[in-house]
Amino acid sequence: MKRIKKFNKICPILLSILFFALTFSLGAYAKAASYPVVFETSNVKTGIVSRDIYLWKVDNELMEAESPEKFIEKLRGMELSELKEFFKREPIQLKGNSSGGYVIRTNLEEGCYVGLDVLKADSTYKAFLSFKVPDNTKNPISSKLELEENPGTGKLKKVDEKGRALAGVGFELYFSTDHPLNTTGELLGVPTNESGTRYDKNGTFKVLYTDKDGYIRVEGLEPGVYVFKEVKPLKGYRAEKREFTIVIRAGKETTITVINKKDGGFNFIKVSSKNSDPLKGAKFVVTKLVDGSYVRVQKNGEDIILTSGEDGKFSVEGLEFGDYYLWEIEAPKGYKKLKDPIKFTVGEESSTKILFIKNDELPPPPPPDNPPENPPEKPPKRPPEIPKTGDVAFIAMCISGLILIAMGISLVRDKKEIV
Numbered sequence: 084m085k086r087i088k089k090f091n092k093i094c095p096i097l098l099s100i101l102f103f104a105l106t107f108s109l110g111a112y113a114k115a116a117s118y119p120v121v122f123e124t125s126n127v128k129t130g131i132v133s134r135d136i137y138l139w140k141v142d143n144e145l146m147e148a149e150s151p152e153k154f155i156e157k158l159r160g161m162e163l164s165e166l167k168e169f170f171k172r173e174p175i176q177l178k179g180n181s182s183g184g185y186v187i188r189t190n191l192e193e194g195c196y197v198g199l200d201v202l203k204a205d206s207t208y209k210a211f212l213s214f215k216v217p218d219n220t221k222n223p224i225s226s227k228l229e230l231e232e233n234p235g236t237g238k239l240k241k242v243d244e245k246g247r248a249l250a251g252v253g254f255e256l257y258f259s260t261d262h263p264l265n266t267t268g269e270l271l272g273v274p275t276n277e278s279g280t281r282y283d284k285n286g287t288f289k290v291l292y293t294d295k296d297g298y299i300r301v302e303g304l305e306p307g308v309y310v311f312k313e314v315k316p317l318k319g320y321r322a323e324k325r326e327f328t329i330v331i332r333a334g335k336e337t338t339i340t341v342i343n344k345k346d347g348g349f350n351f352i353k354v355s356s357k358n359s360d361p362l363k364g365a366k367f368v369v370t371k372l373v374d375g376s377y378v379r380v381q382k383n384g385e386d387i388i389l390t391s392g393e394d395g396k397f398s399v400e401g402l403e404f405g406d407y408y409l410w411e412i413e414a415p416k417g418y419k420k421l422k423d424p425i426k427f428t429v430g431e432e433s434s435t436k437i438l439f440i441k442n443d444e445l446p447p448p449p450p451p452d453n454p455p456e457n458p459p460e461k462p463p464k465r466p467p468e469i470p471k472t473g474d475v476a477f478i479a480m481c482i483s484g485l486i487l488i489a490m491g492i493s494l495v496r497d498k499k500e501i502v
Contacts, residue, residue, distance in 0.1 A: 117190040118216050121223035122177070122200065124185050130204040134179030136187060137163060138198035138212070139170045151195075155213045158197055166199070174198060186223075191216045200226040206334075207233050232306055233334035234282070239299045239311050239327070240340045243320065248297030249343060253290045253315025256301060259308035259328070270310060275301060290314060304331045313341070321346040321401055347429040348400035349407075349436060353391040353415065356441040361395025365442070366413035369399060370424070377408060377424065391415070402429045409440075418442040 122136060145154065158166065167173065175198075179185035185202070193216050200210040210226035237256070241249045256273040258265035265271040272288035275281060279291045282303040291299045292315070299311075311327045320343040329339050353362045369387040370377040379386045382401060389397045389409070406428050414420035419442060427438055 117192050118220060120189055120191050120216060120220045122179075122187040122189075123223045123225045124179075124202070125210075125225040125228055127202055127204055127208050127228050131179075131181075131185050132203045134185045134187065134200070134202045136177040136179075136198060136200050136212070137166070137174040138177070138191075138196050139166065139172070139174050140192070141195045141197060155197065158213075159211050163199055163201075166197075191220070193217060200228065202226075202228055206230055234303045234305055235331040235333055236300065236302045236336040237304050237309060237311075237329050237331055238301075238336055238338040239293070239329070240338060241293045241297045241299075242340060242342055244342055244344045248293075248295070249317055249320070250293050250295045250297060251315075252293045252297075252313065252317055252343075254293075254299055255288070255290055255312045255314050257310045257312060259310050262305075262307040262309070264305055264307070270312075273301070273304075273309065306331050306333045311339070311341075316343065319345055319347070321403060344403045345431075346401050346403050347431070348398055348402060348434040349427045349429060349438065350396070350398045350434070351389070351391075351409070351427075351438050351440055353395040353397070353440050353442065355418070356443050359439075359441075361391075361393070362415040362418060362442060363391050363393050363395060364413070364415045365391040365397075365411060365440075367397075367409040367411050367425075369402075370408045370410055372406065372408065377410070380407065388412075400434070404430050414442060417445055419445055 124131065124134070141154075158169070161169065175191075177187050177189055179187045179202075195215050196212070198212045200212055202208045208228035208230055210228045212224070212226065214220060214224060239254060241252045243249055256275070257270040258273055260267075260269060262271075274283055274286040274288050275291070276283040276286050279289055280300060280302060282301060282305070291301070293299050307330075309329050309331060311329060313325045313327070327339055327341055329337055331337055351367075353365045354360060355362055367389045369380045369389065371380050372378075380402070381387065387399060389399055391397045406426060408424035408426050410424050411421040421440075421442065425438070425440055427433075
């Protein structure tokens with residue numbers, strides 16, 4: 084009897100617990116109720132290879148933070164990776180197949196959704212989705228798919244003149260002045276991910292280095308013209324130019340090859356031909372023989388001028404392999420300027436070579452025309468004067484006259500004796 088009374092007391096409590104449990108379960112079931120949703124293929128019907136829809140259910144808190152229109156507009160145009168970053172979670176992914184004509188049927192809980200419809204055929208098409216379940220899903224959802232310009236890939240290969248890969252060469256990548264993403268009117272650095280292998284508009288602009296095979300490869304580039312600028316050349320190599328244009332096309336990989344020629348240098352010492360003393364202040368211009376003419380070699384738009392130092396030493400670096408000629412344009416003080424060019428050859432080991440260049444001293448200057456300030460006490464003996472040409476003729480005439488007079492007198496005397 085006591086047990087029956089005790090059960091009668093517990094029974095209402097158990098019934099209450101069961102009632103609340105059933106009520107909670109029904110409420111949860113009602114909240115989790117889903118509705119059928121159909122996604123048609125819309126304006127693209129043929130040649131379809133794949134179709135994927137990526138959806139995120141939007142929390143009420145996000146929608147209430149700003150107006151629904153502004154919220155949706157902020158998400159429109161985002162890439163898949165950007166939407167994942169925004170929502171901090173993976174999307175609901177729906178896949179179409181050929182057996183169903185790439186029409187996707189599913190069930191979704193009540194709420195607001197946004198996402199992307201990505202369809203691949205001969206090209207890639209994409210549509211941004213935003214709808215409410217069940218308000219906007221009573222009829223099939225028809226995506227307005229638009230042709231997407233797939234990003235391309237830019238690839239640079241760095242080699243020497245023999246085609247061997249050069250690793251560790253540093254380049255910067257820029258949007259050209261007429262690229263659609265560049266409105267600055269000047270070269271604009273391309274931001275990349277941390278590894279420098281993919282375009283990332285939220286990344287950083289950095290120097291990209293060629294790998295062990297001589298390559299720099301950057302993916303995800305919007306179609307357009309870009310510029311690679313060489314900023315960290317390898318020691319011992321020179322580039323013909325420092326900027327290289329590359330055209331990126333949608334969905335394509337474009338490769339350009341940049342050739343570097345080895346360069347080298349040479350060392351010189353300027354000395355006296357008399358005693359091999361070092362001579363400072365000699366100036367030379369570097370030239371190259373082109374089609375029979377000596378052409379001045381320039382670096383950064385200026386002639387290469389070399390000047391000997393206190394120890395007579397001077398050198399040149401950064402010249403491509405080949406023959407060169409030094410022309411002396413200013414000799415050391417007190418020395419003759421060289422008339423002929425000095426030939427030297429730049430090659431693999433030329434940077435360790437030394438060429439001695441000798442100059443002859445100028446002759447001593449002639450004695451001054453002015454007499455010495457302290458003449459000697461006894462003037463030097465005056466040398467006999469040599470008669471001038473006119474004086475000699477006069478004397479000869481006088482002598483001839485005297486001879487003629489003597490002959491005349493002699494003839495007169497002879498006549499008197501005969502008579």
